[in-house]
Amino acid sequence: MIDTNLQQAIAQALNNLYGIASDADSIVLQKTKKEFSGDYTLVVFPYVKQARKAPEAVANEIGEAVLAALPNDISSFNVIKGFLNFTVCDSYWSSFANAIATDTRLGLQTVDSTAAPVVIEYSSPNTNKPLHLGHIRNNLLGWSVSQLLTANGRNVKKVNLVNDRGIHICKSMLAWLRFGNGETPESTGMKGDHLVGKYYVEFDKHYKEEVKQLMDSGVEEEQAKKEAPLLVEAQQMLKRWEDGDKEVRALWEKMNSWVYAGFDETYKKMGVGFDKIYYESNTYLLGKELVQRGLDMGVLFRKDDGSVWCDLTDANLDQKLLLRKDGTSVYITQDLGTALLRQKDFGADQLIYVVGNEQDYHFQVLKIILKRLGFDWADKVYHLSYGMVELPNGKMKSREGTVVDADDLIEEMEKTAEEMCRDRGKNDDMTPDQLKELYHILALGALKYFLLKVDPTKSMLFNPAESIDFNGNTGPFIQYTYARIRSIVRKAVNEKSLDIQSATAPVAINDKEREVIKMLHDMPSVVAQAAAAYSPAMIANYTYDLAKSFNSFYQDTPILREADSQRMLFLVRLCNAVSNGIKNMMWILGIDVPERM
RNA sequence: GGCUCCUUAGCUCAACUGAAUAGAGCAUCUGACUACGGAUCAGAAGGUUGCAGGUUUGAAUCCUGCAGGAGUCACCA
Numbered sequence: 001m002i003d004t005n006l007q008q009a010i011a012q013a014l015n016n017l018y019g020i021a022s023d024a025d026s027i028v029l030q031k032t033k034k035e036f037s038g039d040y041t042l043v044v045f046p047y048v049k050q051a052r053k054a055p056e057a058v059a060n061e062i063g064e065a066v067l068a069a070l071p072n073d074i075s076s077f078n079v080i081k082g083f084l085n086f087t088v089c090d091s092y093w094s095s096f097a098n099a100i101a102t103d104t105r106l107g108l109q110t111v112d113s114t115a116a117p118v119v120i121e122y123s124s125p126n127t128n129k130p131l132h133l134g135h136i137r138n139n140l141l142g143w144s145v146s147q148l149l150t151a152n153g154r155n156v157k158k159v160n161l162v163n164d165r166g167i168h169i170c171k172s173m174l175a176w177l178r179f180g181n182g183e184t185p186e187s188t189g190m191k192g193d194h195l196v197g198k199y200y201v202e203f204d205k206h207y208k209e210e211v212k213q214l215m216d217s218g219v220e221e222e223q224a225k226k227e228a229p230l231l232v233e234a235q236q237m238l239k240r241w242e243d244g245d246k247e248v249r250a251l252w253e254k255m256n257s258w259v260y261a262g263f264d265e266t267y268k269k270m271g272v273g274f275d276k277i278y279y280e281s282n283t284y285l286l287g288k289e290l291v292q293r294g295l296d297m298g299v300l301f302r303k304d305d306g307s308v309w310c311d312l313t314d315a316n317l318d319q320k321l322l323l324r325k326d327g328t329s330v331y332i333t334q335d336l337g338t339a340l341l342r343q344k345d346f347g348a349d350q351l352i353y354v355v356g357n358e359q360d361y362h363f364q365v366l367k368i369i370l371k372r373l374g375f376d377w378a379d380k381v382y383h384l385s386y387g388m389v390e391l392p393n394g395k396m397k398s399r400e401g402t403v404v405d406a407d408d409l410i411e412e413m414e415k416t417a418e419e420m421c422r423d424r425g426k427n428d429d430m431t432p433d434q435l436k437e438l439y440h441i442l443a444l445g446a447l448k449y450f451l452l453k454v455d456p457t458k459s460m461l462f463n464p465a466e467s468i469d470f471n472g473n474t475g476p477f478i479q480y481t482y483a484r485i486r487s488i489v490r491k492a493v494n495e496k497s498l499d500i501q502s503a504t505a506p507v508a509i510n511d512k513e514r515e516v517i518k519m520l521h522d523m524p525s526v527v528a529q530a531a532a533a534y535s536p537a538m539i540a541n542y543t544y545d546l547a548k549s550f551n552s553f554y555q556d557t558p559i560l561r562e563a564d565s566q567r568m569l570f571l572v573r574l575c576n577a578v579s580n581g582i583k584n585m586m587w588i589l590g591i592d593v594p595e596r597m
Numbered sequence: 598g599g600c601u602c603c604u605u606a607g608c609u610c611a612a613c614u615g616a617a618u619a620g621a622g623c624a625u626c627u628g629a630c631u632a633c634g635g636a637u638c639a640g641a642a643g644g645u646u647g648c649a650g651g652u653u654u655g656a657a658u659c660c661u662g663c664a665g666g667a668g669u670c671a672c673c674a
Contacts, residue, residue, distance in 0.1 A: 033618090035618075043616055043655095045654060083617060168673090316599095317670085318670060321671080321672060324672040325672065328672085330673080331674050357602075357667095357668070357669095358668055360668075362669090387667090388667080395667085420636070421636095424634095424635095426636095442636095454609090454610065459603075459668095461608095461609070461610095466609095469609095471623080471637095472622040472623060472636095474636090479636090480636050481636095481637090483634075483636095484636095487633080532613095537610095544621080551637060554637090554638090555629095555638045560633040597634095597636085
């Protein structure tokens with residue numbers, strides 16, 4: 001690769017000229033900004049002190065040395081202040097484009113499936129309500145990061161820990177028994193998760209009424225909230241669940257199965273999936289053994305009331321509860337247990353948790369406790385902490401009804417896609433099924449790109465009043481570019497009878513072609529960087545830039561009317577490479593690309 | 598109150614480990630269609646990177662202080 005050759009030549013020059021010993025890898029090359037001529041830029045300021053010369057002189061000397069060392073790759077250099085810009089020969093770019101023209105794996109590395117896996121947990125839904133926009137961000141991030149690591153050659157295992165037990169489900173169950181009239185997904189035609197979610201809301205409504213009544217009759221608010229009959233009954237139900245009461249368990253299984261059917265549908269629509277699904281009902285007791293171990297080791301301590309704690313004040317944190325006084329486990333206890341289980345199940349090289357940044361503290365504590373329990377692999381735990389999706393008036397809150405439902409949103413996007421396609425009227429020859437699939441692909445392309453193009457660590461804003469765009473920096477723009485390129489390649493093959501498999505000799509290229517080729521050249525390093533940062537956003541923004549560069553080049557290059565048949569073939573092959581690249585980058589994002597749209 | 602994170606164009610977002618004149622899209626304005634795909638392209642306008650200091654040849658980026666916002670500090674999950 002040209003960049004590594006350059007690094008080596010520069011390191012050599014630094015050593016020969018000034019006796020500066022440096023690793024070739026440590027030489028930082030940046031891409032030359034568009035307003036200057038050149039491809040790669042070396043900033044020489046860091047070396048002027050040791051060289052004891054003016055920046056311009058240093059730059060010129062290094063430039064001469066590199067030019068002499070790489071006469072076949074570097075055609076010229078120029079110096080502006082302390083910036084040394086190298087121009088790479090056209091023939092290098094032209095040959096590179098030729099070499100990758102039909103590489104369908106462009107940008108993707110091969111996975112060693114025998115390597116210790118990266119286990120990535122994401123989604124992890126509660127089973128008492130349907131998924132909303134926040135969950136969509138989680139799911140898409142989890143999926144996309146999995147793809148990204150796979151693209152970078154890691155052996156990835158995706159897991160989901162379903163939070164299927166607890167007081168929240170009992171609330172839905174109780175409300176369904178009390179107010180449900182035996183409603184089922186079949187009898188109502190509702191999606192299972194929505195039906196169960198409806199009763200969760202129903203519970204809250206009646207519960208609030210009860211609290212109000214109690215307060216009207218003179219009970220203090222705090223007491224009323226604890227004593228409301230519905231809540232007490234829900235707590236009793238949870239106890240019965242834990243005791244294995246048949247009736248409660250049967251209802252629990254029935255309602256959970258409705259929810260799973262609903263979730264599966266939504267997962268399928270989103271195009272995400274898992275290698276293994278854990279259920280909290282099976283694993284929630286696991287942490288207790290660890291707590292005993294921690295007590296034996298003296299890492300944890302028991303208070304007088306019987307509750308068990310970990311003192312983290314020496315780590316500048318608080319004391320953390322691990323077992324309630326009644327001996328039942330809490331959230332973090334379960335997470336300790338499931339972490340160990342997962343480590344045993346997979347022998348993981350890394351454990352990634354895709355969880356919102358509201359749980360930063362939780363994971364900080366989790367890692368410290370694991371470490372204190374003597375598990376060295378605690379260092380392998382990585383909390384992929386993502387920011388909240390906010391609405392114009394603040395955070396989404398289920399209880400206040402300010403949520404954007406996942407299914408509704410997807411459906412709305414599909415309608416928008418349909419309208420847009422209708423307006424263009426380019427797809428008259430497609431069957432209704434094909435059209436339906438197309439609308440779905442475009443709707444999800446828009447939604448996924450919208451959520452993934454933002455740095456995962458940052459919170460982002462979604463305004464329901466302004467529907468997600470299909471023009472500009474969007475998924476459909478990239479999908480459009482892809483479809484457009486495929487159309488050109490098809491025509492070249494069908495009408496011009498070009499064989500895109502046959503290589504061409506290096507040809508002269510212009511600036512716009514050079515820009516596109518350079519972007520393709522960067523692709524592997526972009527993937528590596530994005531993987532290191534767990535950031536699909538870097539892939540998204542790169543892919544947009546690639547599509548944009550292509551469109552700009554394409555606008556004034558009549559490819560299939562080229563007089564020079566060598567060049568025509570070269571350009572079509574370049575198109576093919578770009579489409580392969582786009583397709584693979586979109587694969588990382590979990591976005592399908594249509595051959596036509 | 599303690600701790601953590603955030604603040605970049607009217608709006609939504611970029612800017613890899615500090616580097617040249619801080620970039621895109623939307624919205625606004627001006628141009629370009631005999632479609633090898635106009636869901637496009639070319640251009641204009643829009644900025645004291647929250648404020649004040651500091652380090653550096655060089656700061657949106659690192660350090661300190663301040664202001665504003667978010668999260669968290671539960672015998673909830």
